[in-house]
Amino acid sequence: MPEVVVVGAGIVGLSTAFHLAGLGVRDVTVVERRHIGAGASGKSGAIIRTHYSNEPETRLALEGLTFFRSFRERVGVDCRFDETGFLVFADPENHEALEANLGIQRSLGIPARIIGPEELRDIDPSVSVEDGAVIGYDPSAGVVDGMAACNAFATALHRLGVRIQLETTVTSIRHTGGRVTGVTTTAGDLDTDRVVIAPGGWAHALLRPLGFDLPMIPATSRIAVFRWPHDRDPRHPVAIDHRNGLWLRPIFGEHTLLGAERGVRREVEAPDHFDETIDQPYVELCREQLARRYPVMRHAVGRGGWTGLVMRSIDSRPIIGPFAGYEGLVGLVGDSGTSFKTAPAVGRALAELVTTGTSEFDITPFHASRFDGGGSWVDPTETSTAASISR
Numbered sequence: 001m002p003e004v005v006v007v008g009a010g011i012v013g014l015s016t017a018f019h020l021a022g023l024g025v026r027d028v029t030v031v032e033r034r035h036i037g038a039g040a041s042g043k044s045g046a047i048i049r050t051h052y053s054n055e056p057e058t059r060l061a062l063e064g065l066t067f068f069r070s071f072r073e074r075v076g077v078d079c080r081f082d083e084t085g086f087l088v089f090a091d092p093e094n095h096e097a098l099e100a101n102l103g104i105q106r107s108l109g110i111p112a113r114i115i116g117p118e119e120l121r122d123i124d125p126s127v128s129v130e131d132g133a134v135i136g137y138d139p140s141a142g143v144v145d146g147m148a149a150c151n152a153f154a155t156a157l158h159r160l161g162v163r164i165q166l167e168t169t170v171t172s173i174r175h176t177g178g179r180v181t182g183v184t185t186t187a188g189d190l191d192t193d194r195v196v197i198a199p200g201g202w203a204h205a206l207l208r209p210l211g212f213d214l215p216m217i218p219a220t221s222r223i224a225v226f227r228w229p230h231d232r233d234p235r236h237p238v239a240i241d242h243r244n245g246l247w248l249r250p251i252f253g254e255h256t257l258l259g260a261e262r263g264v265r266r267e268v269e270a271p272d273h274f275d276e277t278i279d280q281p282y283v284e285l286c287r288e289q290l291a292r293r294y295p296v297m298r299h300a301v302g303r304g305g306w307t308g309l310v311m312r313s314i315d316s317r318p319i320i321g322p323f324a325g326y327e328g329l330v331g332l333v334g335d336s337g338t339s340f341k342t343a344p345a346v347g348r349a350l351a352e353l354v355t356t357g358t359s360e361f362d363i364t365p366f367h368a369s370r371f372d373g374g375g376s377w378v379d380p381t382e383t384s385t386a387a388s389i390s391r
């Protein structure tokens with residue numbers, strides 16, 4: 001009987017198992033329906049920024065940034081953190097809101113600030129702000145190789161004696177008298193009184209039979225990759241552009257990976273059958289939006305792209321914590337396309353929660369109970385940041 005069963009070998013499940021081992025709990029089984037990184041994690045942009053419109057998310061992201069920066073020392077294998085810096089472009093009318101959000105970062109020691117067009121030219125000479133966008137900048141943010149991070153955790157877990165059972169689906173969570181008793185899988189039953197779920201876009205299949213119909217929906221998140229033309233400057237911070245509805249990062253050396261989100265239909269009926277590819281209209285949309293902010297990229301060569309699956313909650317924030325009425329059951333669901341960067345913090349919080357019943361991180365704002373009575377989480381300053389584009 002494993003001490004803990006973790007459902008899902010994405011970055012959150014793997015991080016949780018890693019932190020459980022760090023707390024001395026090594027009799028852990030990670031159960032994964034396909035393979036490492038089969039969900040959003042393997043498709044992620046893996047931008048590691050701390051720019052949010054509230055303190056709880058900023059704190060989780062800061063812990064993530066700190067962890068990814070020292071990943072090799074902690075995990076034993078590299079995840080290729082690259083400190084690119086982070087730019088955010090906001091509407092001029094959101095100047096104050098942007099300043100307030102940068103202020104949250106500064107209050108936690110993050111060197112984020114508003115910059116002007118002149119300074120921007122030194123940071124990324126290929127950007128145009130002729131539209132009058134207000135510019136926020138954080139030099140400490142960056143990117144990782146998302147699959148390298150997942151694989152690194154998996155390698156470390158093997159070393160630590162944690163089992164990872166691939167190609168096995170958890171079909172139900174068993175319980176009796178308000179307490180978890182195990183899981184049923186396609187390879188048989190596993191008895192345990194502690195289960196952590198990190199099932200990404202497939203969460204409803206596990207939670208609805210337990211009576212949880214949380215306000216979240218599986219949705220696609222698409223990206224396209226473009227090779228730089230000769231005149232794209234190699235200085236290339238990651239960026240979120242709220243004016244043009246896009247986010248982007250450098251990748252694969254001399255390529256830009258971007259997601260254009262405006263006007264793109266996203267809901268997915270059957271998570272097992274979503275299409276992993278992108279179509280030509282999406283490539284054209286990405287190129288057009290990209291060229292608005294980076295005019296030289298009008299002549300960028302398309303190099304394909306892919307579609308991933310996320311679980312979007314109605315307030316675009318993850319649901320983290322215990323599941324009321326089922327002692328021993330905790331997890332992260334409704335990742336909302338923004339939970340790669342926070343996975344080190346969330347994994348630690350879930351590991352602490354399932355072993356001691358409490359966590360050093362205050363994750364109460366993320367509890368599912370925020371939706372009780374039709375509520376949801378809205379920040380007064382989110383117009384310029386996280387709500388319209390997650391990442």
Ligand SMILES: Cc1cc2nc3c(=O)[nH]c(=O)nc-3n(C[C@H](O)[C@H](O)[C@H](O)COP(=O)(O)OP(=O)(O)OC[C@H]3O[C@@H](n4cnc5c(N)ncnc54)[C@H](O)[C@@H]3O)c2cc1C
Pocket residue numbers: 007008009010011012013031032033034035036037038039040041042043044045046047048168169170171198199200201202203206221222223307308309310332335336337338339340341342391
């Ligand atoms: C295109 C794209 C770009 C993104 N960019 C960023 C970014 O720049 N920064 C950022 O922070 N976030 C980003 N995200 C979001 C981030 O990748 C996700 O929030 C994060 O990876 C979620 O991790 P997870 O482990 O919770 O879920 P997932 O990675 O989806 O993993 C869930 C796993 O559980 C398995 N599973 C599900 N149900 C079962 C079951 N019943 N039994 C067994 N296994 C099961 C699945 O097969 C899957 O492998 C992006 C996402 C996408 C798709």
